[in-house]
Amino acid sequence: MAPSQMKGILIEKFLKSHHELQICSVPPPLIGTNTLLIRITHTSPTHVDLLYLAGKHQNNRRHMRPPFILGTDFAGTVVSSPAFSPFKPGDNVFGVAQGAFAEYVSVDVGKGYxxxxxxxxxxxxxEACAVGVSGAVSYGALAAAAQLQKGETVLVLGAGGGLGVIACQIALAMGAHVIGVVGDKEKAAVLRRMGVEDVVGYNLPGWEDKVKALMAEKGKEGVDVVYDSVGKVESSLRCLRYGGRVVIVGFAARNGVMEKVGMNRILLKGAGVVGYRFGEHGRRHPEETEAIWDEFMKMAENGNIKAVVYEERYKGVQDIPRALEDLHVRKVIGRAVVTISEDSSAQTVNSSKL
Known part of the structure; x- marks a missing residue:
């Protein structure tokens, strides 16, 4: 069972920046009749966490009001579970739950898993923590929201980040041609090792023209689908063919300040622009989301997905702020993973070598 106190990062009021984070001693999560209690072995900071702590995320208006323990993505070992649960004490699991920047987390599994x-x-x-919910988010965005087809070209913005590296692999597994947009040569090299043939740097002026030139070489006027996790809809539309689709999954590059887009651009391109909000979709359509998770897990089990773990090592709850800083300044390739406690899982065999 959990101890009477644990280390965690408690948000008692919204902060100006992650530099103000404090490690606290807090009570462990409550355990109910439908609760899965998990000892966290690893956690992975995301841009959502940076927005949550500052009160800049849309969920801060409703779900995420202080006080709360920060953190969402985790992997760990089951400590206790309801009698009806397929998970038993000692099982290694991963997923997403509020309160992951701590030594224990609880998940209500009364309405499914x-x-x-x-x-x-x-x-x-x-490795599982490094993939986290990114796998289901990206599979749902590409397969369900964008209706990506074999042989189509998908442009992945932020392709070197946690969502992007998984989206590239999913698109490749679906038989699509992938163009990755990244910020530096190191991230480009990782993508090429994953099988992404075309990589474009967004730090170069007019990078959208480079994308269009790549498509012109194939006799096409633009890409079929854009996967946008950074908040660059206007750039997405410039790269899109007539009648193409843009799927928006997040705004990692915008620090809470939303882009304004001329609607005439959508009309002139005959474009479909759809937002894919994975958490809300799961609340409203749990059966569809369950199927999305199942399809992604098949990809993972079949070896089509490899975790991309950033090479820097972080240890303990006290090292989470440093990982958040590296994420904030865009040093991280793939996902930064913080080791919270010892892991009984197998030797690393499936991660991308950086």
Whole structure:
């Protein structure tokens, strides 16, 4: 069972920046009749966490009001579970739950298991944490929201980040041609090792013209689909063919300040622009989200997905602010993973070598 106190990052009021974070001693999560209690072995900071702590995320208006323990993505070992649960004490699991920047987290599984999955065969907890909910988000965005088809070209913005590296692999597994947009040569090299042939740097002026030139070489006027997790809809539309689709999954590059887009651009391109909000979709359509998770897990079990764990090592709850800083300044390739406690899972066999 959990101790009477644990280390965690408690948000008692919204902060100006992650530099103000404090490590606290807090009570462990409450355990109910439908509760899965998990000892966290690893956690992975995301841009959502940076927005949550500052009160800049749309969920701060409703779900995420102080006080709360920060953190969402985790992997760990089940400590206790309801009698009806398929997870038993000692099982290694990963998923998403509020309060992951701590030593323990609890998940209400009374309405299903969409937020928690068993660690895939041959994966460590660290690798599963590095993939996290990004796999289901990206599969749902590409397969369900964008209706990506075999042979189409998908442009992945922020392709070197946690969502992007998984989206590239999913698109490749679906038989699509992928163009990745990244910020530096190191991230480009990782994508090429994953099988992404075309990589464009967004730090170069007019990078959208480079994308269009790549498509012109193939006799096409633009890409079929844009996967946008950074908040660059106007650039997405410039790269899109007539009648193409843009799927928006987040705004990692915007620090809470939203882009304004001329609607005439959508009309002139005959474009479809759809937002894919994974958490809300799961609340409204749990059966669809369960199926999305299942399809992604099949990809993972079949070896089509490899975790991309950033090479820097972080240890303990006290090191989470440093990982958030590296994420904030865009040093991280793939996902930064913080080791919270020892992991009993297998030797690393499936991660991308950086």
């Amino acid at each position: 969409g937020s928690v999955r068993r660690v895939p065969r041959g994966w460590t907890n660290a």
